[in-house]
Amino acid sequence: xxxxxxxxxxxxxxxxxxxxxxxxxxxxxxxxxxxxxxxxxxxxxxxxxxxxxxxxxxxxxxxxxxxxxxxxxxxxxxxxxxxxxxxxxxxxxxxxxxxxxxxxxxxxxxxxxxxxxxxxxxxxxxxxxxxxxxxxxxxxxxxxxxxxxxxxxxxxxxxxxxxxxxxxxxxxxxxxxxxxxxxxxxxxxxxxxxxxxxxxxxxxxx
Amino acid sequence: xxxxxxxxxxxxxxxxxxxxxxxxxxxxxxxxxxxxxxxxxxxxxxxxxxxxxxxxxxxxxxxxxxxxxxxxxxxxxxxxxxxxxxxxxxxxxxxxxxxxxxxxxxxxxxxxxxxxxxxxxxxxxxxxxxxxxxxxxxxxxxxxxxxxxxxxxxxxxxxxxxxxxxxxxxxxxxxxxxxxxxxxxxxxxxxxxxxxxxxxxxxxxx
Numbered sequence: 001x002x003x004x005x006x007x008x009x010x011x012x013x014x015x016x017x018x019x020x021x022x023x024x025x026x027x028x029x030x031x032x033x034x035x036x037x038x039x040x041x042x043x044x045x046x047x048x049x050x051x052x053x054x055x056x057x058x059x060x061x062x063x064x065x066x067x068x069x070x071x072x073x074x075x076x077x078x079x080x081x082x083x084x085x086x087x088x089x090x091x092x093x094x095x096x097x098x099x100x101x102x103x104x105x106x107x108x109x110x111x112x113x114x115x116x117x118x119x120x121x122x123x124x125x126x127x128x129x130x131x132x133x134x135x136x137x138x139x140x141x142x143x144x145x146x147x148x149x150x151x152x153x154x155x156x157x158x159x160x161x162x163x164x165x166x167x168x169x170x171x172x173x174x175x176x177x178x179x180x181x182x183x184x185x186x187x188x189x190x191x192x193x194x195x196x197x198x199x200x201x202x203x204x205x206x
Numbered sequence: 207x208x209x210x211x212x213x214x215x216x217x218x219x220x221x222x223x224x225x226x227x228x229x230x231x232x233x234x235x236x237x238x239x240x241x242x243x244x245x246x247x248x249x250x251x252x253x254x255x256x257x258x259x260x261x262x263x264x265x266x267x268x269x270x271x272x273x274x275x276x277x278x279x280x281x282x283x284x285x286x287x288x289x290x291x292x293x294x295x296x297x298x299x300x301x302x303x304x305x306x307x308x309x310x311x312x313x314x315x316x317x318x319x320x321x322x323x324x325x326x327x328x329x330x331x332x333x334x335x336x337x338x339x340x341x342x343x344x345x346x347x348x349x350x351x352x353x354x355x356x357x358x359x360x361x362x363x364x365x366x367x368x369x370x371x372x373x374x375x376x377x378x379x380x381x382x383x384x385x386x387x388x389x390x391x392x393x394x395x396x397x398x399x400x401x402x403x404x405x406x407x408x409x410x411x412x
Contacts, residue, residue, distance in 0.1 A: 045347075048347070049346075049347035049348075049350035049351050049354075050305055050309070050344065050346075050347030050348065050351075051347060052309065059294070061294050061297065061298075063297050063298075063301065064301045064305075065300065065301040065304040065305065065308065067300070067304055067308070068296075068297045068298075068300035068301040068304055069297070069301075071296065071297065071300060072293055072294075072296070072297040075293045075296075076293060087278055087281045087282060088265070088267055088278075090274075090277065090278070090281075091267065091269050091274045091275070091277065091278040092267075092269075092274075094271065094273070094274035094277060095269065095270045095271040095274040095275075098271040098273055098274055099256055099270075099271065101308055102271065102273070102307055102308050102311075102312055103256070103258065103312060105308075106308055106309060106312040106313060107312060107313065107318065111343075112313065115336070115339065116326075119335075119336075119339075120322075120326060120328060120332065120336075122326060126326065129325075130321070130325075130326075133321065133325075137317075138256065140255075140256075141251075141254070141255035141256030141257060142255075142256065144255040145255050145256075148255075
């Protein structure tokens with residue numbers, strides 16, 4: 001049995017759901033309410049000592065970190081390929097995916113917004129400015145790269161892959177926070193085109 | 207010519223310097239003073255539109271994001287191997303490296319500390335609490351994983367690799383900020399053992 005420990009609105013969980021759906025892998029899901037700190041329970045910490053979602057139980061392993069999980073799935077279930085094999089193309093796709101996964105998302109996730117509120121006394125307006133700031137900081141460069149380098153409807157051509165898997169949840173959450181995405185026409189176009197595909201639609205938060 | 211655009215104290219630059227040194231790759235370096243916003247200059251944005259260091263010019267490519275750069279170097283110069291090939295071991299090492307690169311470092315880098323000060327008016331004590339908070343949040347779980355799973359002197363056995371490449375700069379910067387690392391004996395032991403190796407020593411900020 002393949003079991004995904006996750007939270008619907010978590011961008012990192014959403015990425016793994018898309019990858020599983022693209023590869024047509026059946027799995028069960030266990031949901032954790034982050035606001036209730038369910039991912040910090042002793043039960044979950046015994047599964048993932050870092051206490052974050054997602055965690056994927058598969059092949060007798062407990063895999064954590066969305067990008068590492070997707071890399072594993074891409075080797076274990078090679079079709080469709082999500083991360084290019086050719087080194088230069090692989091580096092380009094991974095760099096753009098990591099700009100979302102390392103430079104944007106970690107700053108805007110729920111635990112950080114909670115710290116801003118609870119520890120630093122920042123009101124909702126300040127938290128929303130923070131949220132938008134890091135989206136803009138990353139999307140500005142990504143939009144320039146996508147305009148210059150996208151090979152077709154998606155970054156690497158006719159089919160979406162790791163970059164769109166990271167982009168779609170980030171665009172979804174930017175919209176939840178009413179971030180102005182109008183400067184990022186190429187990114188939004190790629191995200192919406194991916195969202196029209198059944199694997200992406202199926203993985204979206206209900 | 208191989209050219210690294212970097213900043214000495216940047217953890218992500220430091221990771222790439224270690225990887226280059228471990229593989230014995232000669233390169234030139236161009237340094238950017240982040241406090242003077244040199245990485246936001248038009249000249250550098252033309253090289254890396256995201257405006258962050260590091261960026262490695264190699265093989266006619268401009269590679270960004272430290273983990274993507276290291277993955278590229280590991281394919282292009284396979285010895286010594288930094289990322290395991292076997293899928294389960296690869297996923298484990300990448301997950302622990304990404305816990306640093308995605309969950310700790312992005313919250314504690316210079317641009318975020320600057321935002322806390324300039325935009326949110328947080329004083330040095332509050333910024334230092336922030337810095338330590340995210341180190342502890344990540345290191346607590348990593349220490350448990352390292353104690354349970356480290357295969358030898360280093361995470362995967364007798365030689366350091368991707369995990370130690372991420373760990374050493376994070377420990378270095380935690381010490382700069384006087385974070386109490388005493389609960390993380392296994393992590394500190396691995397970091398110090400790596401630092402005793404010439405490649406790690408050579409890559410350290412002067």
